[in-house]
Amino acid sequence: MKAIIYRDNGGPDVLDLLDREVPAPGPGEVRVRVAVSGVNPTDWKTRSGATNPKVHPEIIPHLDGAGVIDAVGAGVDESRVGQRVWLFLAGAGLPAGTAAEYTVVPADRAVPLPGEASFELGAALGVPALTAHRALTVAEDGPSRLAPGALDGKVVLAAGGAGAVGHAAIQLARWAGATVITTISGPEKARLATAAGAHHVINYREGDPVAEIRAIAPDGVDIIAEVALGANLALDLAVLRTRGTIATYANDGARRVELDVRQNMTLNTRFQFMVLYTVGDKALAAGAQDVAAAVADGALPVGEEHGLPLVRFPLARTADAHRAVESGAVGKVLVDVS
Numbered sequence: 001m002k003a004i005i006y007r008d009n010g011g012p013d014v015l016d017l018l019d020r021e022v023p024a025p026g027p028g029e030v031r032v033r034v035a036v037s038g039v040n041p042t043d044w045k046t047r048s049g050a051t052n053p054k055v056h057p058e059i060i061p062h063l064d065g066a067g068v069i070d071a072v073g074a075g076v077d078e079s080r081v082g083q084r085v086w087l088f089l090a091g092a093g094l095p096a097g098t099a100a101e102y103t104v105v106p107a108d109r110a111v112p113l114p115g116e117a118s119f120e121l122g123a124a125l126g127v128p129a130l131t132a133h134r135a136l137t138v139a140e141d142g143p144s145r146l147a148p149g150a151l152d153g154k155v156v157l158a159a160g161g162a163g164a165v166g167h168a169a170i171q172l173a174r175w176a177g178a179t180v181i182t183t184i185s186g187p188e189k190a191r192l193a194t195a196a197g198a199h200h201v202i203n204y205r206e207g208d209p210v211a212e213i214r215a216i217a218p219d220g221v222d223i224i225a226e227v228a229l230g231a232n233l234a235l236d237l238a239v240l241r242t243r244g245t246i247a248t249y250a251n252d253g254a255r256r257v258e259l260d261v262r263q264n265m266t267l268n269t270r271f272q273f274m275v276l277y278t279v280g281d282k283a284l285a286a287g288a289q290d291v292a293a294a295v296a297d298g299a300l301p302v303g304e305e306h307g308l309p310l311v312r313f314p315l316a317r318t319a320d321a322h323r324a325v326e327s328g329a330v331g332k333v334l335v336d337v338s
Helices: 041-048 119-125 126-135 164-175 187-196 209-216 229-239 259-265 279-295 315-326
Strands: 002-005 016-019 029-039 064-072 086-087 103-108 109-113 155-158 179-184 198-204 221-226 238-246 270-273 312-316 332-336
Touching: 002 064, 002 103, 002 164, 002 315, 016 270, 029 086, 029 119, 029 315, 041 315, 064 119, 064 126, 086 119, 086 279, 109 164, 109 279, 119 126, 126 279, 155 164, 155 229, 164 221, 164 279, 179 187, 187 198, 198 209, 198 332, 209 229, 221 229, 229 259, 238 259, 312 315
Parallel strands: 155 179, 155 221, 179 198, 221 238, 238 270, 312 332
Antiparallel strands: 002 016, 029 064, 029 103, 029 332, 064 086, 086 109
């Protein structure tokens, strides 16, 4: 099979297209013929060595993807052969992810993909959708699962609504019944966030965004899905309701975070920091089930017309796909494998 390999940490140039043996699924595993592989910021950070040291002699990158199960290991229902699936955390802690014609994953990380849902959609789920799900289900006064009506009466602020996680947070929150506000940095991103389904889109670089958000939510925002905690903390605390939750999955811009303890005591602020690698099996299973239900309801479409442009590369140009993600490409970067 054709696979993207790297043996040393470094820039995109360490990625090579090589031939490798087709892997065999072990007990509890499935083998998937990959159609589309999704690229996330964590993929290039892992490749570069910025997050964790490399522990395997060679690595096939990428956590997310979509394709068709073509073989199963012992203990897995054989009727799953031929099933269309989307994959999450495929290469987490393992030497082989989805940047290859075939990959092997634990059976529960291959989630059925409805026939009407494209492989492009499947490959765009994974990290963004599961991160967004976690952000929306950690509030003290909120639900632990998402479904239509679960967030009725709640106000959600999705920071950076034109990003992949922000896009998924908008769609999932709206599907679950929340009033959805998002902040963006310019008119083009505003157009994308509106297409994603945000009820209110606010340019944080203009006017008085705090006053605009408070006009929409006089009692404050219930849940904030935050991508840049250091840069946005002052705004977040100015619009958060008492006992509200700031769920942060990134700190874009890397601005230092300093907390006024008394202010947060008075607000009874809940901060939830998150990364999928350590969120736990229970949260991952719940997220996968709820995201699958949202996909079945048609609630998570992708593409320019739905607020998430698709930026595509062939497998041989995976290094360019990494460069696109590193440089902040707007939309979802995908690699066409087969």
